[in-house]
Amino acid sequence: MIPEEIVNEIRQRADIVEVIGEFVRLEKAGQNYKGLCPFHKEKTPSFIVNPAKQIFHCYGCGTGGNVFTFLMKHEQYSFPETLHVLARRFGVRLPEKSDDISTQQLQQTERLYQLHLEAGAFFAEQLRSRPEAKIAREYLRKRGIDEEAQQRFGFGYALPGWDALRRKFIQKYGEELLLESGLVIKRKSEEGDDARQMAVGSYDRFRDRLMIPIHDERGRIIAFGGRILGDGQPKYMNSPENPIFHKSKTLFGFHHVKDAVRRAGTIVLVEGYFDMIVPFAHGVPNIAATMGTALTDQHLRTLQRYAQKVTLIFDPDPAGVNAMMKALDLFLTYGFEVRAGILPTGDDPDTFVRKSGVAEFQRIVEHAPLLLDFIRDRIIERYDTSRLDQQIACVNQLVPIIAKIQNEVEWRAQIAKTADVLHITDAALLAELRKITRTATIQPREEVKTATTIPIIEQYVVTALLKDKRLISKAQAHIQPDELSHPLTRRVLKALFVYGDKSDFEAKMLDMFQGSQFQGELSRLFMRSEEVVDPEVTLQDCITKLHQQRFEQATLDLTRKTQDAQERKDRFDLDFLLEQKNQDLLRKKQQLMRKPT
Template identity: 40%
Template sequence: MSMIPDDKVNEVRERASILEVVSDYVSLRKSGANYQGICPFHGEKTGSFNVNPARGIFHCFGCGVGGNAISFIMKIEGLTFPEAVKFLAKRVGVTIEDRPRTASEKRQSDERELLYRINEQAARFYRRLLLSDPAAEAGRAYLERRGVDAATAEAYGIGFAPDKWDSLTRHLEQQRVPMDLAEKLGLVKRREGSVRHYDTFRNRLLFVIADMHGRPIGFGGRVLDDSLPKYINSPESPIYHKSEVLFGLNLAKHAMREKENGIIVEGYFDHLALYQAGIRNVVATCGTALTNGHIKLLQRYAKKVYTLFDGDSAGKKATLRSMKLFLDEKLPAGVIELPSGDDPDSFLKTKGAAAFADHLAKARPIFEFFFAELLGQFDSGTVEGKVAIIEALAPRLAKIVNPIERELYVKEIARKLGVDLRQLQRKIGRGAITAADLAPRKERSAPRRANGPEETLLALMGKYPGVIRRVRQSGPANLFSADLLPVAESIIAQSESHAGIDWALILEQIGSPEERSRLAAIFMDEDRLEEIDAAKAFDQCRMSRDRSQLKDGEVKELKRELARLDSDSERYWEILRKLDTLRNRKSQLL
């Protein structure tokens, strides 16, 4: 992906009010200088999530995440930095062109935007018919029979295609929509041997298939009786690729992130039934099998997934096919099993959400489900049956990453089949658990560092201009370590401009997400600095840092470096001055 010019990034950041951006996802209430709400990134009951609109930053004191409007969108939408900038640019009306587009690229981009708008027109047309047109009475009656309330139908944008050949066609023609593009979207079809078109969807309820941002990219049409085909889905188009789209993701992504898991169902009404029961972390496949693209999409929002497919043979096959994808992508998966003859819709109507929660709690790991299916399929009492089961299990066992989980499965399989454990281990190509397997793994990131004098000094600089002047006079390099020095220098530089300090920009310059979140917390918590003696606090921070430096043996390190340098080098004299300063401070501190 090409780079976005800095001036465009700055323009987006300046125009995108963090309060407005976050309010699209979080209900906020004013609390002093900040706004507070329930964090969208982890489950909590009391609001630890804070937004400081004056500084353009956010921070959660519960899970530690923090940053500016761009980093918020990156995390909550699962986007890269350029994608998040472009996402916000559309919202605030900033045009971004990474480079001059060719005529072909511009034509393709303009066509994609037009395709989105055509689908939006079609969605509004179908929705309006369902709400008020006499021809849609059958659709309204069907939804009532299925127990779909008005709020749920509105959330899904459910519409109705009347039993006519050209309702949508005539509407689009009146709106001067290019019919070749409507045909490309699968909304209409060309009459054989004619330039005229007719509607694809007729006498069907219409579910809107949306992208992760809620824009209509396709439709799923369901008949109102038992005729076939039961569903007709939009075909592939420049804006709709079935292998990369999960129905309802736009409705489910925040709940999936909060619960850290998601449920995959097969049908639109399965999804709708769970949503209406208050179970929001649910997505559905759009009439296609799960793909690697679907799994990668789920990994943006969930740490674990559950399959909830029909209990018939087709549903079981779909579950077992999906297992390979979960193992390949190392995404933990479980299987929710409902009583025979039930689907999510019928189960929730008769048993309710509490009973469903019990089945969710009893969900089996997908590998355990697979093993149970093999035991039912083959006779484990015969040599042939045992061999067939092991041949099916071995390649899948080898893909289980966690060595303890893998070894426990191996032992259980050996016990149930009555085979030698070592022979089974050799078949899988893995030995028993080693000491290295059992040793605790090193954490990927260092534990969060407690705030010290340098962090407190940064907070003081953010609150009191007088502290900025003192830092400038003392020399930032004498007060801050290498990792925080650029932050202090940026605060000083921006304080000298007429525009004032751009806190969102300062955070954006921090490369590490962990460090960015930590600094966001420092800049967010202004209340603790109210009514203090800023000059005295500055002196205390400086003295505390000096003590820390002296304890850390900085003098010895500087002397070692000095011994390696020539006396005519600039660094040689810089170290001499620093040693002199440190000696003077040491005498003051003793």
């Protein structure tokens, strides 16, 4: 357990705008920052970060909390993991001995990063100094990758033996971690190969290969790609997935270009290491590559924070076109403007840039047609649209694609273009689109407005006090927390009475609700307090209304008891209750007349 003072210190030092800004593209909006919510799909920002209160809230999906909540939800860290990560980053010293499981896990993760960092340096050193690496150096030179680019990408070389890397790191990191990283492979016992016998238990995965480090968004090495230097197979070999490397999240080279991508708002996506490296080394500033997998939601969520426009460079063969059709679906759902850059047959970005130059490559990128237009034309090519049955089949294939377009203007334009090419009327196409909308092939937008169950008066009590904390003592004189019916507002009011004057009240309060269903409600209340125009008047109104409610409730109770006594024919009780009722009414009346000050 980490002591509360240290938790507080970490929370106070870890600036929420800085931390979230690393994952979400934030723009200043008045006192707040605003961006696209990373927790649900959206095209207009409803995700708000408040630097004064150090909290965030999404009005779209209702997710909210403090800096810890964000990392726990976004990175799936546990609470202790979050504390460790932020403590290290913001220079807060943690108590020496903390031996819970998540700490061990975290240390394991940190050791994996460290191992990859050192392995990268080790491979790079072999490339520079070893005579065996001459062929690798030659290879890079032939590809036109100069010294500067070599340094930048951190190229390396894995020696031909079976255990160069293993021997180097086994003492420091232990076999288990080396195996987990995938840099070494467990030797199967039946393998009798003499060379493999030399390496006890395990051997190097990468041997006699040009090594290409793979980084995460923050520039840490998380895996390696190895290219064979002769004619062997496979040509490329990657690290397997490990706790820090996930193909579906990774874009090769992205950490080199992310600032340029953010500035330009656009990115060029290619498919292989050298298809990224060669154009980049020749001056294309905003290019990255997928890791030999299809584009995923994870990729697009990352990209969404940096760019609105994407140009895909791909092979226009049937397999490539099919892959692009799948990608198109995804891009449309996220509202990207996506274009299709087509290279001459037989070329990839690597060969094309070396042969025709970077200016020509950029020209293709700039003049790339919308992927939607490109796909539509490819689909139409497959049909003989002079025949009615084929025309219908073609429309049936196009309509679901058009239905996914999020942008109204683009949607209209696409209908007009498509109808034109197919020689049908816009109205006919619209009718087909309406059918598909009715049969709900279109996914309903994900945005869900969370309804709150907190009574409105109680919301106002809390927000008014949060807006002007000088009113707390006045509230204390007139309202008891137990008078509030909702458990959340009750807790907040109690806390306000105890430590409401603390400047980090909101962020601290949110810690008491980590992982609770109420956390989003709470962050919403905290954000809402900004909207209270006149907190004093608001509080006054609330006090009056709460007193009225209390009075009505008391009257109701008495009436019920009186009826009860009547039924039991309990004369004594009845007299007593009626007397009490009279007195009560009088007192409440006086109270209501005399306005509280």
